[in-house]
Amino acid sequence: MKVEQLSLFTKNPTKKFTLPEVCRLLSISVATGNNWIKLGKLKPDEFIQDKPMFTKTNIDTILEQMKSGQDDKLKSRRNKKHVSGISTYKGYIEDEKSFQIVEKIVDSIKVDEQLEHKTNIIIAEYALKLLYSSKKIHCPDSDCFLLAYLQGKYSLGIYQPLIQDLISPIGEILESLIEELSTILSYSVDYSRNQDFLGLLYISLTCIGERKATGSYYTPFSVVSSMIDDFGSKNIFSTNHTVIDPCCGTGNFLIYTSNYVKNVEQVFGQDTDITSVMITRINLALAFTIKDINVLYHNITVGDSLEGLPNNQYDIIIGNPPWGYAFTKDRIEELCKTYEVACPKGIESFSLFIENAIKHCSLQGYIGFVLPESMMNVRSHQQIRNFILNKAQIKKISYLGNVFSGVHCPSIVLLLQKSDLPFSTVGLEISTKDKIFTIQESRKISDQSFDFAITDEEYSLILQIEEQPHLTYLKKQADFALGIVTGDNKRFILSEKSEGAEIILRGSDLYKYRAIPSKDYIVYTPELFQQVAPTEFYRAEEKLLYRFICDRLVFAYDDQQSLSLNSGNILIPKIPGLHIKYILALLNSSIIQFYHTKKFASVKILRSHIEQIPIPIAEAKTQEKIIKKVDGLLTSNSKDEISSLYQEIDKDIFALFDIDDRSIDIIMNEVSNKNNFLF
Numbered sequence: 001m002k003v004e005q006l007s008l009f010t011k012n013p014t015k016k017f018t019l020p021e022v023c024r025l026l027s028i029s030v031a032t033g034n035n036w037i038k039l040g041k042l043k044p045d046e047f048i049q050d051k052p053m054f055t056k057t058n059i060d061t062i063l064e065q066m067k068s069g070q071d072d073k074l075k076s077r078r079n080k081k082h083v084s085g086i087s088t089y090k091g092y093i094e095d096e097k098s099f100q101i102v103e104k105i106v107d108s109i110k111v112d113e114q115l116e117h118k119t120n121i122i123i124a125e126y127a128l129k130l131l132y133s134s135k136k137i138h139c140p141d142s143d144c145f146l147l148a149y150l151q152g153k154y155s156l157g158i159y160q161p162l163i164q165d166l167i168s169p170i171g172e173i174l175e176s177l178i179e180e181l182s183t184i185l186s187y188s189v190d191y192s193r194n195q196d197f198l199g200l201l202y203i204s205l206t207c208i209g210e211r212k213a214t215g216s217y218y219t220p221f222s223v224v225s226s227m228i229d230d231f232g233s234k235n236i237f238s239t240n241h242t243v244i245d246p247c248c249g250t251g252n253f254l255i256y257t258s259n260y261v262k263n264v265e266q267v268f269g270q271d272t273d274i275t276s277v278m279i280t281r282i283n284l285a286l287a288f289t290i291k292d293i294n295v296l297y298h299n300i301t302v303g304d305s306l307e308g309l310p311n312n313q314y315d316i317i318i319g320n321p322p323w324g325y326a327f328t329k330d331r332i333e334e335l336c337k338t339y340e341v342a343c344p345k346g347i348e349s350f351s352l353f354i355e356n357a358i359k360h361c362s363l364q365g366y367i368g369f370v371l372p373e374s375m376m377n378v379r380s381h382q383q384i385r386n387f388i389l390n391k392a393q394i395k396k397i398s399y400l401g402n403v404f405s406g407v408h409c410p411s412i413v414l415l416l417q418k419s420d421l422p423f424s425t426v427g428l429e430i431s432t433k434d435k436i437f438t439i440q441e442s443r444k445i446s447d448q449s450f451d452f453a454i455t456d457e458e459y460s461l462i463l464q465i466e467e468q469p470h471l472t473y474l475k476k477q478a479d480f481a482l483g484i485v486t487g488d489n490k491r492f493i494l495s496e497k498s499e500g501a502e503i504i505l506r507g508s509d510l511y512k513y514r515a516i517p518s519k520d521y522i523v524y525t526p527e528l529f530q531q532v533a534p535t536e537f538y539r540a541e542e543k544l545l546y547r548f549i550c551d552r553l554v555f556a557y558d559d560q561q562s563l564s565l566n567s568g569n570i571l572i573p574k575i576p577g578l579h580i581k582y583i584l585a586l587l588n589s590s591i592i593q594f595y596h597t598k599k600f601a602s603v604k605i606l607r608s609h610i611e612q613i614p615i616p617i618a619e620a621k622t623q624e625k626i627i628k629k630v631d632g633l634l635t636s637n638s639k640d641e642i643s644s645l646y647q648e649i650d651k652d653i654f655a656l657f658d659i660d661d662r663s664i665d666i667i668m669n670e671v672s673n674k675n676n677f678l679f
């Protein structure tokens, strides 16, 4: 565990803190920190080479304000957590009773500079209780097993080093801390196979800022168990295969692997975090039959897996690598020398772990990782997609949705098999919330996007759309701009119209074709806003505004030079010969909705995706016919009329793509049971 946050305070009282350090202490992003400086909520004591610096007294004051709730911005629940910086990690284990014990511990522990030591003591005590409950050790009945052990009342046998590792660094304050923690150490727990109770304790007692900065969101039990059971059902774990989790945390994947791999000698793990490695060893001691404790020290190691793994090759590599790890500049430089998928502009930790795993996997061996769904289609992950296409076969993708407590991040389990054959989609299994199917056809796949979550029938339809003659694209033929980020909506957004104020639209005010403004106003003062596009985009004669986060494409027409917040972004098409209202109709149509959902599966409506939408180059006459209907939609107040005009436009656009009735059925089946955002 790194208690850098707290030790920063105690070790050197005159030290000045940089903005990233302060943000880490406050568990806010650096962008938010910068904004708070701009708004005067954070006041640096001085600037060194243009960089804001803060004294300890300054930070103490901010933390004090957080505690007292004196400042509005610090009153939110999220920020209240930063007073202690710790919270019980929901969804990690399934055993409710154990969860409640951890909750009681987290609620009652005093967070101070001894937190690291206290955490080790708590883990040691509960490790002893679990070893006892699983009948691995015998000991006298005692409230505090650790104290009884220290008093020499019983022996831990081969397990002694596992407990000593945790408590040895504490030194002479050990007994006084045990006394301080006596209530916290007094709960009784029963060993429950497969459940990572010690891991839950550890991650819950780790500062939230630390969890975020290291990308350490531990994987919920339900994900681990269904992933490993699935691999088990495919007979991936065969008798002599070796398994490693190269970022094992407290060993949750390895614990569950014990249901399929009987011999601990075959199981390996590595992590940079010393305490979590110690816990993994204890967890494996609980899950497996251990004859020689040295095996645990040999197989479960502290180390940077991106630098190397203890063995050169493994048959199965599993886990949940860190996502979005914040590497230092120097480290990025080093990594760029070793990893094909690393590039100085942006480096994504999970991509490095995939490349590393493929390199360390035996031919025909398997890699199973939990990853963000964005890996499948976001442009910045193109290099890792390319690497996979060249070195592996994708055997299965399970779309999990949002499975990490408190984080909005759809996730997947990706199962790869290392291969030296050309990439093929035949036999690739797909599991989504709605359906499970196996791709039977060979598809043309590029690293642009992995759009696998579509059946063979849907795939043929996408091809048909893409292969129409006379298509064009918005790429390089449109202006895109973001809505305004004020940095402080409370200050800038007014609920009544006042002098100089005008309507500002939110994403939620946008419907297909038109905006229905709620009554929010703003005085347009771009120089005071946190982020703002050039004024000419907001004030364009005609533009389209679209919802940025939505599972539908929702584009509204605007010729009122309206302003919008960044939940509604701007598109100004500039395709010669194609009218803005024709493009509006196309982007709002059912066929393009189908295309967007199937191709990009994204709830963020990204510029790069909009740029790839195929646009038929329609003749002037055809456009005129559609535009007339668009004008009807823009002015009508009759729901029935709006709905029938919308359907008529849909038909026109189906005709432009030459889509037959059977295909129209497939498309409408997919899109018609969802909110259409018509108003």
Ligand SMILES: C[S@@+](CC[C@H](N)C(=O)[O-])C[C@H]1O[C@@H](n2cnc3c(N)ncnc32)[C@H](O)[C@@H]1O
Residues within 6 Å of the ligand: 214, 215, 216, 217, 218, 219, 220, 245, 246, 247, 248, 249, 250, 251, 252, 253, 270, 271, 272, 273, 276, 303, 304, 305, 306, 319, 320, 321, 322, 323, 325
């Ligand atoms: C998302 S957590 C996964 C932990 C656990 N396997 C789970 O899924 O719950 C990522 C883990 O990667 C570890 N880690 C980060 N960078 C690492 C590196 N370069 N080498 C090894 N482990 C690393 C972190 O300490 C953390 O425990």
